[in-house]
Amino acid sequence: MNDPIHNKELRQKLIPLDTNSLKEDLNKSIELGRKKRKQLTLDNPEFNIKQEIEDEKQNIKVQTLIRRGIADGLKMQELLKLKVSAKDNNNPVHSLFRWCMLILYKENPEIYNWSEFKKKVLEKENGQDLRNRLGYQSVIHITQLEGEKTKYLLNLKKPILEQNSKPEELQWVLLKIFDIVEIIYKTHEHAKRINQLVDDLLMQESKIKQYQEDIDKVNQEIQVAKTSLKSLESKSLNDDEIVQE
Structure with a gap:
């Protein structure tokens, strides 16, 4: 007949007194290792830079969707109401x-001709x-010079809208086109x-390589602690089985 009190005393004799303390230390070591690994990951320039890259890509995606939505609503035929003659080179809309x-x-652009266009x-x-093209053409690869020309065009927004304010439908289309031009410039910046x-x-x-080596070292330390903890738990389980017998 099994004596619970006797079994308990026997188990205490079989299991080292510092086993629980050792388990606690190993668990603390694993937790500290995880925190250190997380901090190293956050401090790693690679993590931060890649996160910034993803943020910029997301900005481009959002701007692209907005740009497409604006373009889909354009009534381009309104531009035919422009009162511009072939010899009228003063109207900034040519820009x-x-x-x-x-x-x-x-x-x-040097071969631009209003009548042909x-x-x-x-x-x-x-x-x-x-x-x-205003809505869907890829613009992420426009050159630095093209970006500067886009920025210059944005500075002409006010005079273009002022000189081509009638009819209102025409001005509205020009305004929306400038919204797209601004998005294209932002996309270029992103x-x-x-x-x-x-x-x-x-x-x-x-520097990134050094951080990765430190992270690998911490991972190894965590793995060693996990293995030791697993070994202790397995030993404790075996000791319990011996006591039950």
Whole structure:
């Protein structure tokens, strides 16, 4: 007949008195290791830089969706109401169309001609091709010079809208096109920032390597503690089985 009191005394004799204390120390060691690993990960330039890159990519995605939504609502035929003659070079709206040639059509803006642009771009299918390019063409790879020209065009927004304010439908379309131009410039800035971050990632390669080595070392320490803890728990279980017998 088993004597519970006797079994308890026997188990205490079989299990070292410091086993529970050792388990507690190992659990603390594992927890501290995890905290250290988390901090090293957060401090690691690679983590922070990659997080920034993801943030910039997300910004581009959001801006792209907004840009598409604006473009889908454009009635490009309203641009045909522009009161511009072939010889009227003073209207700043020509700068907008030159920009379209450069950024959206990858054509030399120096060969811009209002009559040709009106005929081939605005009148053809009511400007649907231009609308699609404004909304859907990828602009993340525009050059630094193209980015500067986009910024310059934004400075012409006020005079362009003022000189082409009638009819209101025309001005509204121009206003929305400038909303798209601004988004394209922001996208360019986000893309430029991503390139800078990638360069930073390469420049800090040695520092990142050191952080990774430290993280690997902590991982090894955690694994050793886990193995020791598992061994202790297994031994305790075996001792319990011996006592039960």
